[in-house]
Amino acid sequence: MSKLHLVFGGRVSDPRTLDFNDLSKIEFVGVFPDYASAEKAWRAAAQRTVDDAEMKFVVVHLHRMLEPNLTTNPTA
Numbered sequence: 001m002s003k004l005h006l007v008f009g010g011r012v013s014d015p016r017t018l019d020f021n022d023l024s025k026i027e028f029v030g031v032f033p034d035y036a037s038a039e040k041a042w043r044a045a046a047q048r049t050v051d052d053a054e055m056k057f058v059v060v061h062l063h064r065m066l067e068p069n070l071t072t073n074p075t076a
Contacts, residue, residue: 002063005038006031009045009057018058029057 007029010020029045032038038059049055
């Protein structure tokens with residue numbers, strides 16, 4: 001199985017949390033086959049909105065959610 005990663009973001013009420021304000025306005029950047037490409041997409045999205053403190057983008061390790069019993073590298 002590929003180590004799938006999802007990158008998405010949106011407006012948050014507090015930048016220290018993952019409390020997204022309006023789930024209907026979440027921006028889906030994409031699903032990526034490895035962490036390196038997901039991180040590259042995350043950086044591009046975050047840089048695009050760097051002046052907006054209420055915008056937050058995250059990388060979700062989908063492979064960990066799909067198969068939580070597998071031992072994985074913490075940086076994967």
